[in-house]
Amino acid sequence: MKMLRHFLCLISMLILPNIANAGFISVTLGNDSPGFADGSTPTVFPEITGAQSGQDAPFDQGYGADGLFGGSFDQNWTFAYAAIATTITNATLTIGIADHDSSASGSQVGDFSLDGTGNALLSADLDTLFEAAGGATDGQYKVYTLSLDSSLFGELADGSATAALRLSGPGLVPDIFSGGFAETANNGAFLIYSTLTITFDDPPTGDVPEPGAFALLALSLLLLYGKKSAGKP
Known part of the structure; x- marks a missing residue:
């Protein structure tokens, strides 16, 4: 025996040494430990400004503005990593964003894409998450994770992926006359961080x-x- x-x-x-293992890449831009929790309502000063201090654009400040002037949030950011030569099996894209006002009426996702593709699919998926978990208050911070469809995996293989997010109104501002919140034409926001994760087949060793x-x-x-x-x- x-x-x-x-x-x-x-x-x-x-x-066993010759069985292919799963490779894994995770790239984070911005501050994924901002000091305030998912679902909380951080103050712009000092909490959000503190979390964004020293970060690269567009994670360094608020973009766009609620109200009549300043336009809505419209920014992009690029993940860079080693090119992938084997089959990609799974990928997710996470964003942590504050004051995106998804509790306002209508859709606050104007457009969301990856390397300029997948607009309809990604926009619909993010909008679903916004509407399901966007809270019911102005200035809320939320973390959203999308599972990327396999039709987008080809955009990830070259080692560079650019996410682009454009929000749309209405946004929200406090109503100083009657209390509560009033809807605005534009919708600014603070992008706190974003993470891309990719799982792929490793070649045999x-x-x-x-x-x-x-x-x-x-x-x-x-x-x-x-x-x-x-x-x-």
Whole structure:
């Protein structure tokens, strides 16, 4: 029995190093530890400005403005990583964003794309998340994660992916006359961070022996085991 265990262990050592493992890439831009929680309503000063301090655009400040002037949030950001030569099996895109006002009427997602493609699909998916979890208050911070459709995996293989998000009105501002919130023509926001994760097949790390070699090895060890077992009283 001991010899059989040794045989199984040896076969495992020969086979397992050659099985392809899953590769994984995760790239984060901005500040994914801003100091305030998903679903909270951080203050612009000092919480949001503190979280964005020292970050690269568009994670460095608010863009667009609620109200009549300033326009809506309309920014893009690029993930850079090593090119992927094997099959991509899964990918997600996460954004942490504040004051995007998705509790206002209508849709606050004007357009969302990856490398200029997938607009209809990504916009619809993000809008669904906005409407389902956008809260019911002005200035809320939310984290949204989209599972990217396999039709977009080709955009990820070259080691560069640019996400572009344009929000639309109405936005929200406090109504100082009657309380509550009033809807505005434009919709500014603060993009806090974004993460792209990609899972892909890793190539085998070594040459897999021919099937005949495994068979000969297995037969030899089994014969050896049989002889030792036969010699026992």
